[in-house]
Amino acid sequence: MGKIKCVISYDGTSFSGFQIQPKKRTVHGELEKALKKIHKGEHIRLQASGRTDTGVHAKGQTIHFDTPFDIPEENWKRALNTLLPDDLYVREVEKVIDSFHVRYDVLEKEYRYYIWNEKERDVFKQNYAYQFPFQLDIEAIQEACNHLEGEHDFTTFSSAKATTKGSKVRTLYQVSCVKRGSEIEFIFRGSGFLYNMVRIIVGAMLDVGQGRRHQDDMVKLLEQKDRQLLGETVPPQGLYLWNVKYK
Amino acid sequence: MGKIKCVISYDGTSFSGFQIQPKKRTVHGELEKALKKIHKGEHIRLQASGRTDTGVHAKGQTIHFDTPFDIPEENWKRALNTLLPDDLYVREVEKVIDSFHVRYDVLEKEYRYYIWNEKERDVFKQNYAYQFPFQLDIEAIQEACNHLEGEHDFTTFSSAKATTKGSKVRTLYQVSCVKRGSEIEFIFRGSGFLYNMVRIIVGAMLDVGQGRRHQDDMVKLLEQKDRQLLGETVPPQGLYLWNVKYK
Incomplete structure (x- = not known):
C-alpha cells in the first residue's frame, strides 16, 4: 500500500507521444497495461511530470501511481521492466509519501x-x-x-x-x-x-x-x-x- | 550508359535484411524500387558486396548497377536519396569501368x-x-x-x-x-x-x-x-x- 514514483526513459520514435489515446501506442498506455497486469486486471491511474509529443524522447521522465500492494522497490522495477516493451524502461522506483505529486512538486x-x-x-x-x-x-x-x-x-x-x-x-x-x-x-x-x-x-x-x-x-x-x-x-x-x- | 557504384548506409532496424524477398521490406527491395522509378519502370538489376541479415546495419555497404542513362554522379546521388526512405542513404556515387564487380573485386x-x-x-x-x-x-x-x-x-x-x-x-x-x-x-x-x-x-x-x-x-x-x-x-x-x- 502506498505511492510509487518511477523514473522512466523511452525512445519516442515508435510512440504516439506520452498521453493515452484510443488505438494509439502511447507511453501512458503501455505503462497502464503493465500496471493492470501486475494488479490482476485492476485499473491503476498514473500521473506524469508532463506530457511529451510524438517522437520526443525521455531520459528521465517521472511518473507516480497509488497501489494497494506492498512490494520492495527492486521488485517493482523488475516486474514493470519484464512487462514493458523494449523502448520503454523503468530506471528507478521509489516509495514516496502520500502527499507527493509528480507534477505539482517539480x-x-x-x-x-x-x-x-x-x-x-x-x-x-x-x-x-x-x-x-x-x-x-x-x-x-x-x-x-x-x-x-x-x-x-x-x-x-x-x-x-x-x-x-x-x-x-x-x-x-x-x-x-x-x-x-x-x-x-x-x-x-x-x-x-x-x-x-x-x-x-x-x-x-x-x-x-x-x-x-x-x-x-x-x-x-x-x-x-x-x-x-x-x-x-x-x-x-x-x-x-x-x-x-x-x- | 555505364556502370554505377554506390556506397550506401542503412539503419537495419526496420529492414528484413538486405536480400530481396517477396512482401518483406528489404534494402535490396527499396533500392530496386528507387532505380525502377528513375528508369521509368524498367527493372534494373543490382549487385551488393554481400548480404546483411535482419537488424544488421551498414555504414558503408557497396552496390553496383548498369544503367542506360548518362547522368552526372551528384545527380544520381540526389535522385536516389530523394526516392529512398529515411533509413537508407546513398553516401557516394561513382562511375566505374564495365569490368568492375562490387563482390568479386573486394x-x-x-x-x-x-x-x-x-x-x-x-x-x-x-x-x-x-x-x-x-x-x-x-x-x-x-x-x-x-x-x-x-x-x-x-x-x-x-x-x-x-x-x-x-x-x-x-x-x-x-x-x-x-x-x-x-x-x-x-x-x-x-x-x-x-x-x-x-x-x-x-x-x-x-x-x-x-x-x-x-x-x-x-x-x-x-x-x-x-x-x-x-x-x-x-x-x-x-x-x-x-x-x-x-x-
Whole structure:
C-alpha cells in the first residue's frame, strides 16, 4: 500500500507521444497495461511530470501511481521492466509519501535538444537529432541563450496551441549551447516550460545562428509577449526530457 | 550508359535484411524500387558486396548497377536519396569501368560490433548495440583477438547454415577490441568473411571475457575445423558492415 514514483526513459520514435489515446501506442498506455497486469486486471491511474509529443524522447521522465500492494522497490522495477516493451524502461522506483505529486512538486525540469549539423544525412541519427545542413554562428547563439536565462514571461516562446490559462512566467536556470564535432547540444533547465517552448526557442536560435535575427532581439521578443512573432518549431526527434528534480 | 557504384548506409532496424524477398521490406527491395522509378519502370538489376541479415546495419555497404542513362554522379546521388526512405542513404556515387564487380573485386571488408556493457538497459541503444550485463576481462579478449589475425581456415567460426562450398580460408588483417566507458568496440578487417563469422567470433570472445574459455583456446579451435565447437552467435543489432575497399 502506498505511492510509487518511477523514473522512466523511452525512445519516442515508435510512440504516439506520452498521453493515452484510443488505438494509439502511447507511453501512458503501455505503462497502464503493465500496471493492470501486475494488479490482476485492476485499473491503476498514473500521473506524469508532463506530457511529451510524438517522437520526443525521455531520459528521465517521472511518473507516480497509488497501489494497494506492498512490494520492495527492486521488485517493482523488475516486474514493470519484464512487462514493458523494449523502448520503454523503468530506471528507478521509489516509495514516496502520500502527499507527493509528480507534477505539482517539480522543482526543476531539464530538456535537451540535439542538432546534427551536417550536410550529409546520417541514418543512425534521423530519429535522435534534427539534421540541420547550414552553417551556424555558435557564439551568437550562445549570447542569445544568455538573454533567456532568468525569470521572464515566455508568451512569445509558447505555442499558439497552448491551453495553459495561467501565468506564462517561468524561470530558466540554464540555457546553453555547445558544439562538439557535428553535434550541437542545447541544455534547458527551468522551473517549468510552456507547451512547445523548447522547440520554439531552438527555432529562434537557428535564426540567430544563420544571422536572420540578431542575438539581442531576444530581449525585445520577450518584452513583446506576442506569440505571432515566433512559432516556427524545430522537429520533435531532437528533443529529450532529460531530468526532473524534486525537493 | 555505364556502370554505377554506390556506397550506401542503412539503419537495419526496420529492414528484413538486405536480400530481396517477396512482401518483406528489404534494402535490396527499396533500392530496386528507387532505380525502377528513375528508369521509368524498367527493372534494373543490382549487385551488393554481400548480404546483411535482419537488424544488421551498414555504414558503408557497396552496390553496383548498369544503367542506360548518362547522368552526372551528384545527380544520381540526389535522385536516389530523394526516392529512398529515411533509413537508407546513398553516401557516394561513382562511375566505374564495365569490368568492375562490387563482390568479386573486394580487397578488404571491415565489420564492427558494438557491445553495451551495462546492467541497466538503455532504450536508445537497444537497436544499435548488444547489451551485455556481465563483467568482461578485456585484456583476455584482446589476446584472443590477436590469435585470429592472419590467414586461417575459419570453419570453426562459420555458421552451420553456411552454404559456401568453397574454401573456408580467410585472412584477417585486424581483429581488435577496445572498451570506452560502457561501450566495447570490436573491429574486424579481412579479405572476406564467412556467413555469421563475425557474430560467432564475438560470441567466443564473450566466453573468453567471462573466463569460460581461455584466450589461447583460439589456436586449437582454429585447428579443429569443427563447426559444432562453437555456434553461439551474438544478436544482429550490434553488427555494422563498416567499409568495403577496392583496388
